Amino acid sequence: MFRKTILPIMLLSTAGCLDWDNLPDLGYQYLDSALWDSDVVAVDNGIYVHLPSSKQIAHVKPDGEWAIVDLLGGQPTRLVGAPDGKSLLVFAEVPVCDSEEKGIVTVEDCLNHGNGGDLRWETEVDLVRDGQLVGAPSPMGSHFNALAFTSDGNQAVAYLDYESASDLDFGGLLNATEVVFMDLESGATTPVPVGFAADRILFDKDDTKAVVFSESQVVVIELESGNYERLVTYSLSLDVDIEVRPQDAALTPDGRYALVTVQGSGDLYTLDLEAESINIVDLDASPSGMGVEKVADMTALVYSTRTQVDLIDHEYFDVETLDLDEPATDIQVGTGFTMLYNTSSSNYHDIYRLDTEDLNLVEYRAKNPVVELQISPDEGHAVAVTRPEPASGTGLDALTDSNWGVEILSLSSNNGFSINLISESEPVGVAFSADSAYALVLLKGVNELLKLDLYAGTYTQLPLEDSPLGIGSFGSDGFYITHDAALGLVSFLDPETEEISAVGQFAIGGLLSTDTPLPRQEEE
Amino acid sequence: MRIFSTTLSSLFFAFSATAADKEILVETNSTSINTASWELVNGSPLSTVGLSGGLDLGSGLTAVIGVHWGQSGSSHGYSSWYEEPLDSQGPGSEGFVAALSVVQVQAGVRSDQLDPNNWIRPYLVSRLTGTLGILQLDDDPSDSSNINQISRTGSSFGGMAAVGIAVERPRSSAGPFALHGEIEGGYALSTSLKFEDLGELAMHGIHLRAGVGLRF
Numbered sequence: 001m002f003r004k005t006i007l008p009i010m011l012l013s014t015a016g017c018l019d020w021d022n023l024p025d026l027g028y029q030y031l032d033s034a035l036w037d038s039d040v041v042a043v044d045n046g047i048y049v050h051l052p053s054s055k056q057i058a059h060v061k062p063d064g065e066w067a068i069v070d071l072l073g074g075q076p077t078r079l080v081g082a083p084d085g086k087s088l089l090v091f092a093e094v095p096v097c098d099s100e101e102k103g104i105v106t107v108e109d110c111l112n113h114g115n116g117g118d119l120r121w122e123t124e125v126d127l128v129r130d131g132q133l134v135g136a137p138s139p140m141g142s143h144f145n146a147l148a149f150t151s152d153g154n155q156a157v158a159y160l161d162y163e164s165a166s167d168l169d170f171g172g173l174l175n176a177t178e179v180v181f182m183d184l185e186s187g188a189t190t191p192v193p194v195g196f197a198a199d200r201i202l203f204d205k206d207d208t209k210a211v212v213f214s215e216s217q218v219v220v221i222e223l224e225s226g227n228y229e230r231l232v233t234y235s236l237s238l239d240v241d242i243e244v245r246p247q248d249a250a251l252t253p254d255g256r257y258a259l260v261t262v263q264g265s266g267d268l269y270t271l272d273l274e275a276e277s278i279n280i281v282d283l284d285a286s287p288s289g290m291g292v293e294k295v296a297d298m299t300a301l302v303y304s305t306r307t308q309v310d311l312i313d314h315e316y317f318d319v320e321t322l323d324l325d326e327p328a329t330d331i332q333v334g335t336g337f338t339m340l341y342n343t344s345s346s347n348y349h350d351i352y353r354l355d356t357e358d359l360n361l362v363e364y365r366a367k368n369p370v371v372e373l374q375i376s377p378d379e380g381h382a383v384a385v386t387r388p389e390p391a392s393g394t395g396l397d398a399l400t401d402s403n404w405g406v407e408i409l410s411l412s413s414n415n416g417f418s419i420n421l422i423s424e425s426e427p428v429g430v431a432f433s434a435d436s437a438y439a440l441v442l443l444k445g446v447n448e449l450l451k452l453d454l455y456a457g458t459y460t461q462l463p464l465e466d467s468p469l470g471i472g473s474f475g476s477d478g479f480y481i482t483h484d485a486a487l488g489l490v491s492f493l494d495p496e497t498e499e500i501s502a503v504g505q506f507a508i509g510g511l512l513s514t515d516t517p518l519p520r521q522e523e524e
Numbered sequence: 525m526r527i528f529s530t531t532l533s534s535l536f537f538a539f540s541a542t543a544a545d546k547e548i549l550v551e552t553n554s555t556s557i558n559t560a561s562w563e564l565v566n567g568s569p570l571s572t573v574g575l576s577g578g579l580d581l582g583s584g585l586t587a588v589i590g591v592h593w594g595q596s597g598s599s600h601g602y603s604s605w606y607e608e609p610l611d612s613q614g615p616g617s618e619g620f621v622a623a624l625s626v627v628q629v630q631a632g633v634r635s636d637q638l639d640p641n642n643w644i645r646p647y648l649v650s651r652l653t654g655t656l657g658i659l660q661l662d663d664d665p666s667d668s669s670n671i672n673q674i675s676r677t678g679s680s681f682g683g684m685a686a687v688g689i690a691v692e693r694p695r696s697s698a699g700p701f702a703l704h705g706e707i708e709g710g711y712a713l714s715t716s717l718k719f720e721d722l723g724e725l726a727m728h729g730i731h732l733r734a735g736v737g738l739r740f
Contacts, residue, residue: 020668024623033602036615037615486616489615505671
């Protein structure tokens with residue numbers, strides 16, 4: 001009766017209300033957080049999107065399908081993609097109520113009817129593959145927020161990345177002297193004491209050892225037995241009053257040496273992982289960037305305050321210095337070369353290509369200061385995004401100074417050939433096609449994807465559904481583009497057909513939910 | 525609209541009744557919904573307009589029916605300037621609009637004081653309600669073909685009880701037609717409107733109603 005008679009009549013009655021052009025808008029409400037996080041995690045078959053407002057994860061696929069990942073009531077706080085391209089690791093928290101009172105099924109019930117201390121949050125790491133939770137969640141300390149993976153993706157190390165811990169809630173006591181090793185196949189976790197504030201973990205090329213860098217200490221841990229035993233501990237300081245804080249760390253290509261630069265010091269620690277010895281190379285200052293180049297088997301170091309690049313061989317650790325016109329702060333490493341550039345707030349323009357075998361130094365002159373630089377997959381070009389700077393000239397020079405830019409550097413050129421493009425707005429994303437013929441560029445507020453020919457500097461435009469926020473690759477050759485849309489919007493680009501398909505609406509799940517269920521209450 | 529008017533008229537004239545035992549009113553209704561999920565639509569009370577009719581059943585009892593329409597909505601935004609660096613931007617800088625359209629049918633019984641010489645007639649009323657709600661979300665209202673135009677439909681059933689005062693010319697001296705006004709207050713309870721994956725919207729709260737019409 002209701003469905004056949006009254007419901008159609010009521011629907012007809014409301015027909016006049018459903019005008020999308022004139023939705024009633026009687027006020028403004030502030031949300032506590034965005035409905036979705038545009039820093040998505042790409043996997044082979046799509047992307048995972050964190051939905052902070054509804055405390056869920058959406059698995060979005062290029063075919064337009066999307067689904068909420070069931071974490072058995074776990075509320076995700078951070079997503080990390082594993083190197084296998086299939087697995088997602090999720091830091092999550094689960095509400096648990098210790099009250100024995102009956103009828104408590106939600107967090108709100110627990111707060112209202114139980115004692116104040118009855119509610120607690122358990123923290124865990126969940127493994128997700130193909131949109132499904134795999135195995136049982138692994139308990140994890142609430143302060144851990146970052147993961148480092150072995151190259152095969154079978155093991156991970158959880159640690160505290162204090163720099164990105166915006167809201168550190170560790171509930172009681174925080175043990176900042178250990179990391180947790182995880183076997184991703186079994187989900188087993190093993191805490192290992194490593195020293196205070198460990199925040200950098202490297203693995204040797206065979207994934208048999210992990211090198212953990214912490215304050216004044218470096219620990220080598222074996223990974224083969226499953227016991228995660230400490231093989232050797234290197235003390236970076238013999239005086240406990242002197243704190244040595246690693247700034248950057250890298251392993252040499254053969255995995256024998258670990259190189260550690262130190263904040264505020266010109267000491268470069270070289271740790272011999274085989275002979276279990278330690279040596280210190282005296283540098284002119286604390287380096288701002290370090291890169292290990294495999295072909296020439298040497299390490300390049302640059303300094304924000306010095307117009308030089310230092311090259312260190314990995315046999316005798318001799319330092320060879322080359323002079324630059326301007327200081328560099330960053331290094332990108334290619335095959336047989338490194339790119340040196342400056343991303344500080346100073347208005348330096350130089351970009352250098354250093355061929356590491358013959359020490360040939362090629363200077364490129366960007367029109368404006370560099371914000372970021374990427375090397376194409378075939379290493380034939382690099383693309384630099386530049387920012388506006390105070391205008392110093394007139395005419396086209398002034399126009400260039402006051403605008404963002406995209407610069408294409410030819411890496412086969414020995415005379416610093418580049419193509420300079422002035423951008424009408426800030427570039428928010430750059431990605432390369434698999435054949436390295438094109439760069440895909442997104443501009444803030446421009447509803448177009450620019451397909452930039454790296455050889456000619458010309459471009460074509462592909463229309464987008466909405467203003468873009470970023471671009472990334474997924475699978476073998478696909479791309480995703482995130483958009484500035486509140487209710488969720490991602491586009492997928494097939495580079496072969498140039499077809500762009502948009503998927504939206506994935507951020508609306510649970511928008512009206514109010515009470516938070518206690519998901520695993522019955523099991524306990 | 526025409527269908528519903530015809531339905532109402534048919535209901536009235538189907539009854540064989542004496543003169544001046546029927547009424548029809550234009551009215552406005554306000555329900556102060558005090559639930560957290562209501563913030564999505566609008567924090568302020570839901571106002572509707574409608575038509576109602578009544579038919580005396582004798583012994584101070586009047587059967588009443590009515591239908592109401594209403595809309596509410598608001599914009600939503602997310603501000604993170606104090607949490608994130610200036611050069612970062614989260615998705616949804618333009619926010620979104622959430623709007624609710626409802627149509628509600630009511631049927632119930634009113635009991636009033638049988639004093640044919642008095643202009644003021646206090647009364648008690650209880651009604652059963654059926655509500656159809658359509659929730660619309662749009663994060664780019666300026667784009668008529670926006671991919672994120674989202675619509676979900678939900679229904680609910682409930683009831684309300686109220687006390688009120690009716691004002692009308694004393695029936696002892698009224699002719700075949702008399703002006704009639706009502707004002708009432710009470711409480712409305714109902715099941716939640718369930719909007720599929722969006723969740724539920726509770727619809728209970730303090731209810732106020734005012735109407736003016738004709739008794740004939």
